[in-house]
Each structure stands twice: as structure tokens, then as C-alpha cells.
Amino acid sequence: MDTPKSNHQRRRSSSPFLMSQTLWSSTEKTCRSGLTRSNDEKGVNVKVVLRCRPPNEDEMKMKGPLVISCDELKQEVTATLNTSNKQINKAFLFDKVCGPSSQQKDFYDQSVAPLVNEALEGYTCTIFAYGQTGTGKTYTMEGEAIKEKNGEFHKNAGVIPRAVQEIFDILESQKAEYTMKVAYIEIYNEEITDLLSLDEESKPIDEKQRKPLALMEDGKGAVFIRGLEEVTVSTADEIYKILEKGSVNKHTAETLLNKQSNRSHSIFSITLHVKECTHEGLELIKCGKLNLVDLAGSENILRSGAKEGRAREAGEINKSLLTLGRVINALVDHSGHVPYRDSKLTRFLRDSLGGKTKTCIIATVSPSIQCLEETLSTLEYANRAKQIKNRPEVNQKLTKSALIKDLYVEMDCLKQELHATREKNGIYIPQDRFLSEEAAHKAIVGKLKFTELDLESKNKKLIEVQDLYDNQRQLTADLTEQLERTQRELKKAEQAFNDLEAQNRRVKEMIQEKDSLVSDVIKSEKEMTDKALELRDEVENAESEISSLFAKIEKGNSREERNRILVQSFRSKLSQQLEILKRKTAISVTKQEQQLNVILEDTQSFLANKRRATDELKVQLQKLKDKYNSDIQNLAVPVQDLHENSQLAFSKVNSEISKHSSAFTDLVGKISADVNAILNGLQGNIRELEVKINAFVRQEQQYQTRRYHEIQISSEVLLNFFKTLNTYISKLRLMDEKSQTINNQQLFTLEDKFEELAASEERQLIEKVAELILASSTKKKRLVQTAVNDLRECSTIKTRNLNAEFSDIQGCANSAYEEWTNYIESTESHHIEDSTRLEFWKSSLAGNIDCWLSWFPMI
Numbered sequence: 001m002d003t004p005k006s007n008h009q010r011r012r013s014s015s016p017f018l019m020s021q022t023l024w025s026s027t028e029k030t031c032r033s034g035l036t037r038s039n040d041e042k043g044v045n046v047k048v049v050l051r052c053r054p055p056n057e058d059e060m061k062m063k064g065p066l067v068i069s070c071d072e073l074k075q076e077v078t079a080t081l082n083t084s085n086k087q088i089n090k091a092f093l094f095d096k097v098c099g100p101s102s103q104q105k106d107f108y109d110q111s112v113a114p115l116v117n118e119a120l121e122g123y124t125c126t127i128f129a130y131g132q133t134g135t136g137k138t139y140t141m142e143g144e145a146i147k148e149k150n151g152e153f154h155k156n157a158g159v160i161p162r163a164v165q166e167i168f169d170i171l172e173s174q175k176a177e178y179t180m181k182v183a184y185i186e187i188y189n190e191e192i193t194d195l196l197s198l199d200e201e202s203k204p205i206d207e208k209q210r211k212p213l214a215l216m217e218d219g220k221g222a223v224f225i226r227g228l229e230e231v232t233v234s235t236a237d238e239i240y241k242i243l244e245k246g247s248v249n250k251h252t253a254e255t256l257l258n259k260q261s262n263r264s265h266s267i268f269s270i271t272l273h274v275k276e277c278t279h280e281g282l283e284l285i286k287c288g289k290l291n292l293v294d295l296a297g298s299e300n301i302l303r304s305g306a307k308e309g310r311a312r313e314a315g316e317i318n319k320s321l322l323t324l325g326r327v328i329n330a331l332v333d334h335s336g337h338v339p340y341r342d343s344k345l346t347r348f349l350r351d352s353l354g355g356k357t358k359t360c361i362i363a364t365v366s367p368s369i370q371c372l373e374e375t376l377s378t379l380e381y382a383n384r385a386k387q388i389k390n391r392p393e394v395n396q397k398l399t400k401s402a403l404i405k406d407l408y409v410e411m412d413c414l415k416q417e418l419h420a421t422r423e424k425n426g427i428y429i430p431q432d433r434f435l436s437e438e439a440a441h442k443a444i445v446g447k448l449k450f451t452e453l454d455l456e457s458k459n460k461k462l463i464e465v466q467d468l469y470d471n472q473r474q475l476t477a478d479l480t481e482q483l484e485r486t487q488r489e490l491k492k493a494e495q496a497f498n499d500l501e502a503q504n505r506r507v508k509e510m511i512q513e514k515d516s517l518v519s520d521v522i523k524s525e526k527e528m529t530d531k532a533l534e535l536r537d538e539v540e541n542a543e544s545e546i547s548s549l550f551a552k553i554e555k556g557n558s559r560e561e562r563n564r565i566l567v568q569s570f571r572s573k574l575s576q577q578l579e580i581l582k583r584k585t586a587i588s589v590t591k592q593e594q595q596l597n598v599i600l601e602d603t604q605s606f607l608a609n610k611r612r613a614t615d616e617l618k619v620q621l622q623k624l625k626d627k628y629n630s631d632i633q634n635l636a637v638p639v640q641d642l643h644e645n646s647q648l649a650f651s652k653v654n655s656e657i658s659k660h661s662s663a664f665t666d667l668v669g670k671i672s673a674d675v676n677a678i679l680n681g682l683q684g685n686i687r688e689l690e691v692k693i694n695a696f697v698r699q700e701q702q703y704q705t706r707r708y709h710e711i712q713i714s715s716e717v718l719l720n721f722f723k724t725l726n727t728y729i730s731k732l733r734l735m736d737e738k739s740q741t742i743n744n745q746q747l748f749t750l751e752d753k754f755e756e757l758a759a760s761e762e763r764q765l766i767e768k769v770a771e772l773i774l775a776s777s778t779k780k781k782r783l784v785q786t787a788v789n790d791l792r793e794c795s796t797i798k799t800r801n802l803n804a805e806f807s808d809i810q811g812c813a814n815s816a817y818e819e820w821t822n823y824i825e826s827t828e829s830h831h832i833e834d835s836t837r838l839e840f841w842k843s844s845l846a847g848n849i850d851c852w853l854s855w856f857p858m859i
């Protein structure tokens with residue numbers, strides 16, 4: 001067992017087989033000590049840890065939503081997107097989920113530390129980080145700093161320095177005897193380089209200095225890297241320096257998604273040999289191995305902004321990751337053929353995927369919406385990888401003596417080889433090997449000839465294959481170019497499609513707005529149509545009313561006309577009547593005047609007569625009175641004489657007087673009777689006249705009253721008629737005005753409606769045009785979509801075919817190349833060995849012969 005030394009001890013592997021045993025071998029070794037443990041027959045699933053980083057500055061600036069949520073209790077990751085044109089809600093369960101807030105220390109303790117302990121137990125363990133570029137693979141594996149000034153871990157220190165420290169801590173605490181060797185390689189553009197063999201002074205790295213190393217198989221399925229340098233370390237600080245040196249030598253570049261993006265897959269490997277004592281006191285050497293792989297980021301070439309050389313890198317990265325995906329799929333689907341050989345990465349990881357290794361995949365994702373597509377792809381990838389089953393086995397433990405023996409044999413071989421090389425005196429071959437090889441030699445010599453012939457034909461074939469290979473390479477280059485062109489076109493088409501989609505979204509939004517407007521418009525239009533119908537009915541009613549009104553007006557007019565004619569005729573008749581009445585009145589007045597005059601005259605004459613008669617009567621009466629007075633006076637004296645003379649006479653006289661008075665009274669009576677008769681006659685006449693006059697006057701009055709009444713009635717009728725006519729006319733006027741207003745209103749409404757109808761028709765027309773535009777744009781979109789889909793399909797098929805072809809060609813070429821190299825190498829080495837051995841044999845035989853000859857000089 002090596003004792004730890006303070007300085008790095010380098011040893012370039014001289015034998016690929018030995019190299020494979022110590023660093024990369026993954027073949028199942030026969031259990032010499034019988035202590036190898038085997039896992040459950042069914043195997044153990046690859047562990048998958050998901051880590052989601054916090055959003056970076058750019059993502060925060062874009063203010064996009066965070067679409068990834070991590071439930072560390074349920075170990076569940078959910079991708080959620082709710083937009084109008086895309087809805088995603090997918091949940092994935094993993095062995096461990098660490099959200100954006102998880103710290104480096106916690107992550108290491110919870111996810112990686114258990115596997116480090118397994119490596120110390122003698123298992124080969126692989127941890128690899130997989131994820132989109134810029135999601136934190138390097139941050140997780142290496143971190144951003146290692147230690148603080150006080151010797152404590154920096155909070156950003158990643159998995160590798162922490163694992164290294166833990167290994168040393170555990171081994172120191174166990175006071176174990178151990179050796180530790182580390183190697184650091186990268187796979188860049190399908191070429192493997194040793195990151196620790198590069199000269200520290202030559203920076204920036206000289207590409208010529210990078211010597212590609214060959215990945216070989218030892219014939220038993222174990223993979224090894226020929227010429228890889230392993231560095232023996234004894235402290236953690238030495239490893240940190242190695243890490244720093246290796247990291248400087250890595251291929252990195254700035255991309256749009258990461259300022260320092262790894263353009264290669266890097267593998268840091270720690271090999272441990274720990275001494276163990278069994279209860280029986282037997283010393284065993286336990287061999288554990290820890291491979292820490294930081295894969296290059298899967299990337300969308302467009303989004304990462306990779307161009308020319310970078311695009312080629314990205315192409316190679318994606319190719320190897322694609323192969324990794326195919327390997328995972330083949331393992332999960334249990335398909336017979338697993339395409340490990342299709343890329344250096346999968347060849348190297350062969351034992352970690354479906355082999356005897358304990359494997360943990362750290363899948364890294366970003367929470368932002370911009371990375372959603374790649375995040376979903378990583379989640380699907382990791383979810384699938386969870387189903388890969390490995391059958392981990394503890395590496396064989398060697399007894400110390402066996403190891404020492406092996407080492408001695410190896411040392412002896414090396415010493416002899418060295419000696420032989422120094423002396424340029426052939427090579428050292430151990431006795432038993434010499435004898436067995438001797439026996440084989442003859443067969444080989446025979447074979448050699450055959451081989452030479454075969455070689456010739458194979459050379460020819462090789463040339464052919466080389467040509468074919470060159471052609472294929474050319475074809476591959478063309479196809480790659482074509483693929484890149486197609487990819488570029490596809491990206492362009494995708495961009496155009498995205499633009500179209502955005503446009504479509506906008507148009508859809510506009511259409512939605514328009515739809516709502518249209519529905520509003522349709523609603524209002526419906527209302528308007530209802531109203532229009534109502535209005536139409538009203539208009540029709542109004543029209544019929546107007547026409548009836550017009551008819552009425554017509555009627556009214558004709559009636560008015562008739563009335564006017566009537567009034568005119570009535571007026572003329574009335575004036576005629578009035579004229580007649582006037583005339584009649586005048587005549588009657590004249591007549592009456594005449595009659596009155598006659599009556600007056602009659603009355604006057606009558607009165608004159610009567611006056612005269614009265615005067616005569618008065619005169620006669622006066623005469624009578626005078627006579628009576630004179631008689632009385634005459635009688636007074638006799639009366640007095642008589643009175644005085646006798647009372648007898650008096651009686652006589654009295655009698656006489658009474659006689660006379662009776663005669664007088666009779667006379668007077670007679671006269672008064674006459675007068676009375678005359679007066680009575682007169683009075684009778686006057687009364688008669690009066691009665692006549694009264695009757696005439698009454699008659700006239702009655703006539704006049706009647707006439708007046710008649711005139712009054714007719715004038716009242718007329719007035720009433722005129723009044724009614726006026727009211728009727730004013731009513732008619734009012735009605736006319738009303739109907740005019742209604743008509744005007746209706747005309748206005750009709751005008752409005754017409755305008756609205758025209759506007760709605762215009763709108764409808766616009767909508768129809770919009771519909772036509774929409775239909776045509778949908779048609780176009782559909783066409784574009786179909787074209788894009790076709791293009792996509794075509795490019796996918798092409799890519800698939802190309803990839804398949806690439807893989808086949810590459811597989812063929814690689815295996816042919818390797819077979820051929822192996823074959824040539826082994827043939828060469830055999831040839832050289834055989835020739836040297838023959839020479840040696842020949843010279844020794846010659847020596848012997850000389851010796852025999854000297855012993856037997858006689859011969």
C-alpha cells in the first residue's frame with residue numbers, strides 16, 4: 001500500500017489494464033477474498049435529486065412569472081403555466097427535491113454525503129449534474145469559492161470540496177491507512193483531455209497542448225483511458241489546488257444564458273485504497289471510487305446565442321446528451337441494445353448507468369418561465385432516469401500480500417522493461433510467460449503470414465473504409481451543415497410562427513373585443529330592430545293615421561269647403577233674408593207708420609172730434625151749468641121768496657124743484673147718459689182702438705219678437721255654427737299641428753332610424769369584412785401552421801434520420817477504428833515482441849552453440 005506523501009505523486013499509467021483497474025475499471029472482478037457484497041438481485045434505482053436555483057438577475061428584470069414550485073416535504077416539483085394559449089400543470093416526484101432557498105451545505109448533507117460514505121465502504125459511486133445551461137450544475141458540483149480565511153467552508157462551496165473534506169475527515173478519524181488518487185478529465189467535442197497534464201504556465205490554454213486521450217476497452221468490457229495521469233494526494237488542500245488548476249483548464253465561454261458556461265463535460269475522480277484488518281488478522285485493501293461529473297449544459301442554441309464554433313460545441317454537447325438520453329431510454333425500456341458506444345460520455349458512464357455503480361443524478365432547473373421548455377425536458381429526462389436500475393457491488397478487496405505480490409510482479413516487470421529499454425537489449429519476460437509465449441509463438445508466426453496477407457487485404461479494405469469514412473465524414477459534415485441550416489430555418493420558422501402566434505393572439509384578443517362589441521352591437525341591434533319594428537309599426541300606424549288624418553283633413557277641408565259654401569250661401573241667404581227682413585221690416589215699419597199715422601190721424605181726428613164734442617159737451621155743460629146756475633140763481637130768489645113766502649110754496653117748490661130737479665136730474669141723467677153713452681162710445685171706440693192698436697202692437701210685437709227670436713235663434717245657430725266651426729277649425733288646426741309635430745317627430749325618428757339602420761348595416765358590412773379578414777388570416781395561419789408543422793416534422797424526421805445515421809456511422813467508424821487500432825497495436829507489439837524474442841532466442845542459441853562448440857571443439 002502507498003504511504004501518503006506530501007507532494008503530488010504522479011504516475012503515468014504504462015499499462016492500460018492497470019489503469020483501468022485503479023481508476024476507471026468497472027468490470028466485475030472475481031472475488032478473491034470472498035468478501036464482495038452484492039446488492040439485491042433486482043437492483044437499485046438510480047437516485048435522482050432535483051435542485052431548483054433562485055431566479056437570476058436577468059430573469060428578475062424580465063419580471064416573468066415563476067413556473068416551478070418545489071415541495072421539499074413531498075419531494076415534489078410542479079411546473080405550472082396558465083396563459084390564454086398554453087396551460088401546463090405537471091408534477092414530478094424525485095428522491096430529493098431542493099428548492100431555490102436550499103443552501104450548499106444542506107444540499108451536500110442531505111443529497112451527497114450518503115454516497116460519499118458508500119464510496120468509503122468500497123463502492124464505485126458516480127454523481128453527475130445534468131441540466132440546462134446556467135441552471136447551477138457547476139455551482140452545485142464545484143461552488144463559487146472553497147474556504148474562508150478562517151479555514152471554514154465558504155457558504156458557496158460545492159459538492160466536490162465538501163466530499164473531499166469529508167473523506168479526509170472520516171479517514172483521519174478512523175486513523176486509517178489509505179492512499180488517495182485523483183484525476184480530472186474533460187470531454188470536449190468528443191475528445192478526452194487530461195486537465196491535470198496541461199502546463200500551468202501556458203495560459204490561456206494552448207489548444208495544441210491538449211493531447212486527446214483514447215478511451216479503450218480491455219477486452220473484458222472495462223473502459224479505461226490510455227495515458228491518463230493520476231495524482232496521489234494526501235490533504236484536502238492539495239485537491240483544492242488540483243481542482244482550481246483543472247477548472248482553469250476547462251473549456252468555458254460566455255453565452256447569453258451564462259457568463260461562464262462549461263463547454264465540455266468534466267469528470268473529477270477520486271480513487272481510494274483503504275487498509276482494513278479482518279477478525280482473523282488478515283489485512284485487506286478496500287478500493288472505493290467517487291466520480292463527480294459536471295455535464296455541459298443542454299442548451300437551446302438560439303437562446304444561448306451560440307454561433308459558429310460555439311454552435312458546433314453546443315451541437316456536440318447536445319449530441320452527447322442526446323445519446324445519454326437514448327441510453328437512459330434504452331435502459332428504462334429494457335431494449336436489447338443500449339447505445340453506450342455512441343458517445344465518449346456514455347461509454348465512460350457505462351458502468352454508472354445500468355452497471356455496478358451507485359449513481360446519483362442531480363438535475364438542475366431554473367424556476368423562470370423563459371426556461372420552461374428546457375426545464376420540462378430536464379424534468380422528463382430526470383424522471384425517466386429514476387427508473388434505471390443498477391446492481392451495485394462492492395469492489396473486490398485484495399489482501400495486502402496479494403496486492404504486494406501484484407505490485408512486486410508489476411514492479412519487476414517494470415524494472416526489467418526499464419532495464420531492457422535502457423540497455424536496448426530486448427525486453428524482460430518472465431520464465432513461465434516466455435514458455436507459454438514460446439509455444440504460442442509458432443502459432444503466431446504461422447498466423448503472422450496469414451495476418452500479413454490479411455493485413456494487406458485489410459489495408460486495402462482500410463483504404464476503402466478510409467475513403468468511405470472520408471466520404472461519410474464529408475457527408476456527415478454536409479448533413480451537419482444541412483441540419484444546422486434546417487435547425488436555423490426551423491428556428492426562423494419557429495420565430496415566425498411565434499410572431500404569427502403573437503399576432504394571432506393579438507388578433508384573437510381584438511376579435512374577442514370585437515366579438516364582445518359585436519355581441520353588444522347585435523344586442524343593441526336586436527333591440528334596435530325590435531324598436532325599429534315597433535317604430536315601423538308606429539310609423540305605419542302614424543302613416544295610416546297621417547293618411548286618415550289627411551283623409552280627415554281632406555274631409556275637413558271638403559267639409560270646410562262645403563261649410564264655406566254653406567256659410568256663403570247661408571250668408572247670402574241670410575243677407576237676402578235680412579234684406580227681405582229689412583225690406584219687410586221697412587215695409588211693415590212704413591205700414592205701421594202709415595197705420596200709426598192713420599191711427600194717429602184717426603186718433604187725432606177722433607180726439608179732435610171728441611175734443612170738439614167734449615168742448616161742445618163742455619160748452620153745453622157750461623151752458624147747462626150756467627143755465628142751471630142761472631136757473632138756480634133765478635130760483636134762489638123765488639126760492640128765497642118762496643122760502644120766505646111759504647113753506648108751503650116750499651114744498652110746492654120743493655116738489656116743483658124735485659120735479660124740476662128730477663126733470664133736471666133726468667135731463668142731466670139723460671145728458672150724462674148721452675155723454676156717458678158718447679163717452680162710453682168714445683171710450684169704447686178708444687178701447688176698441690186701443691184694443692186694436694194693442695192687438696196690432698201685440699201682433700207686431702209678437703211678430704217682431706218672433707222675428708227677433710227667429711233671428712236670434714238663427715243668429716245663435718249661426719253663431720253656434722261659427723263657434724263650432726271655429727272650434728272645429730281650431731281643433732283641426734290643433735290636430736293638424738299635432739299631426740304635423742307627430743309627423744315631424746316620426747319623420748325625425750324615421751330619419752334617425754334610417755341613419756341607425758344605415759350605420760348598423762355599415763357595421764354589419766365592416767363585421768363581415770372583419771370576418772372575411774379573420775377567416776382569411778385563420779386560413780393563412782392554418783396554412784402557415786401546417787407548413788411549420790410539416791417543416792418541423794420534416795426536420796425532426798431528418799434530424800432523427802441524421803442522428804441515427806450519425807450514430808451508426810460513428811459507431812461503425814469508432815468500432816472499426818478501435819478494432820483496427822487494437823489489432824494493429826497488438827499485431828505490432830506481438831510482432832516486435834516476437835521478433836525481439838526470436839532475435840534474443842537466436843542470439844542465445846548462437847551463444848549456446850558457440851558455448852557448445854567451445855565445449856566440443858572437435859565438433
Ligand SMILES: Nc1ncnc2c1ncn2[C@@H]1O[C@H](COP(=O)(O)OP(=O)(O)OP(=O)(O)O)[C@@H](O)[C@H]1O
Pocket residue numbers: 052053054056100131132133134135136137138139140144258260261262263295296297298364
Ligand atoms: N442554487 C443556486 N443558488 C444561487 N445561485 C446559483 C444557484 N445555482 C446557480 N446559481 C448561479 O447561476 C449562475 C450559473 O450557474 P452555473 O455556472 O453553475 O450553471 P451551469 O449549469 O453550470 O451552466 P453551464 O452548463 O453553462 O456551465 C452562476 O452565477 C451561479 O452563481
